[in-house]
């Protein structure tokens with residue numbers, strides 16, 4: 382499948398981000414690539430391949446295996462000059478996907494302080510993880526000036542079982558995990574091509590392309606990329622200077638339908654413009670919101686046009702003001718207008734609906 386984007390990517394592919402490159406004239410940030418994919422698709426195989434192929438980079442690999450080891454420890458393998466050693470990364474609340482900035486990224490940052498900086502960090506999610514949730518912690522962290530930024534998401538698809546995973550019926554309109562992982566990928570690796578016929582492969586590739594029209598698609602066996610690792614950085618969102626992050630806070634509560642209306646105007650209708658009349662383009666969003674009548678805090682996550690709400694187990698404190706918090710990443714963003722539109726739908730403390 383000839384794809385113009387793929388050719389462009391090849392041309393502009395730089396060397397694996399050298400530590401000295403300081404494009405922000407702030408402190409240098411370390412790129413993190415999230416590796417996702419269904420259970421058994423070949424993620425660990427891919428990590429091992431990269432670690433043995435990349436001989437002169439310091440690559441930290443964070444394995445987030447499902448149900449392995451103590452809940453308090455995650456294995457962190459570090460490759461330096463082809464040598465592999467292991468570290469134990471302590472995460473107070475177990476799963477890296479669920480742990481917020483405070484422990485997840487802090488742990489990595491602490492490790493870098495002890496061990497020196499890495500050139501690159503690879504993070505394997507569990508086969509069932511939602512890469513959107515994992516990547517969300519980086520958006521917030523980027524805002525707080527972390528040393529680490531999310532470079533991209535690599536999705537490994539099992540050629541043999543991929544179709545089955547994708548067509549699995551989910552109860553009650555839940556999003557199919559395999560489809561979501563493909564939708565979020567910047568690079569999609571269709572692995573285990575040795576196990577299927579060419580026609581099946583073409584069909585799978587076609588479906589993958591229909592779910593994600595932008596990602597680069599590569600076919601592999603044993604996750605062996607026949608190209609340099611730098612090709613993984615297909616989107617480099619943070620190198621695009623037109624992409625900015627906007628945050629705001631607003632107290633009060635919102636009706637669920639009004640929240641949906643706000644998000645759909647932004648993400649689906651795209652009818653909220655900035656001051657120059659250009660529609661705002663949201664690439665990622667994360668928010669903590671207070672929904673009227675709900676005692677629990679709700680987290681909203683969005684990636685392009687997909688968004689979802691998740692009720693957390695955390696209750697709002699009854700005696701303090703409820704504070705909604707938003708982080709947006711995208712183009713043509715205007716903080717004042719984003720805030721105004723949300724605030725207009727909010728029921729302020731003391732007001733009734």
Ligand SMILES: Nc1nc2c(ncn2[C@@H]2O[C@H](COP(=O)(O)OP(=O)(O)OP(=O)(O)O)[C@@H](O)[C@H]2O)c(=O)[nH]1
Nearest residue numbers: 419420421422423424425426508572573602603604
């Ligand atoms: N036939 C075949 N087997 C493969 C290929 N790539 C990986 N495997 C095997 O598939 C199994 C799962 O591979 P892993 O790399 O552990 O998969 P994973 O995605 O990390 O699995 P989880 O962490 O459990 O989600 C292993 O037994 C691999 O040896 C391939 O291209 N062809």
Ligand SMILES: [Zn+2]
Nearest residue numbers: 424425446505
């Ligand atoms: Zn694995």
